[in-house]
Amino acid sequence: MKRGKGMKFVGDSRVTADKKKFIPKDYSEFPGRTEAFWPNYLLKEWLVGAVFIIGFLCLTIAHPAPLEKMADPTDTSYLPLPDWYFLFLYQLLKYKFASAQFFVLGAIVIPGLAFGGLLLAPFLDRGKERRPHKRPIATGLMILSFIAVFWLTYEASAHVDWEEKAENNKPELPDDQPTVEIDESDPGYALYEENSCINCHGGDLTGGGAAPGLIGMEHGVDEIKDIAVNGVGQMPADQFQGTEEELQQLADFIVSVNEQAAEEE
Known part of the structure; x- marks a missing residue:
């Protein structure tokens, strides 16, 4: 039997004839300046994230968050505060432009724009430069965001006596009481x-x-x-x-x- 005899070749119009298999570019000519996103860059990101998560978990195990006593709505002296990573938003709502009749602006609009911009940053900033001084707008916004978050967090926590707050709100463990079966038909x-x-x-x-x-x-x-x-x-x-x-x-x-x-x- 001759080679190819009895075989038919079918073409698919959905596949272009000049389509080439994706091959990462050769970045050897630009050492240290750029690299392939997959798998080089993404693998580094995963490694850094894993180190951070493991370190954070070790920190929470070594220094667990203190518990407070049961909430008492009749205690008017209690000062409710959010967790530390929300203190900057808590402080933001204290200002006139983000409270009272402008509550929606401070609670939804401003945080929504900030986190939305962070989420859309890779799609909005498509410049080829990676050096910070070559991207003044992105770098400026990042520095401004860091300053705002740290300053608002400091302002929210600076006026709180944390030791006194922890002492006054220690959990009240229940007394050791015998288990009694209550007769609900009584x-x-x-x-x-x-x-x-x-x-x-x-x-x-x-x-x-x-x-x-x-x-x-x-x-x-x-x-x-x-x-x-x-x-x-x-x-x-x-x-x-x-x-x-x-x-x-x-x-x-x-x-x-x-x-x-x-x-x-």
């Missing part, structure tokens, strides 16, 4: 819910951010009834709304839970 528990006791003291009577727990108390039935009606400490009076019989059921329920907790200790 009539006293229904009254506990109806009178909004559950909102402050919790569904399991262990307390919450606004009130202490009811487990471990040494109060008797009469004392609990008096507190439910007349209040105590930060708890206002007239919290209980019901009959004397219902008040008795509520007090008996709380006492029974404490008796069960005492038995399990």
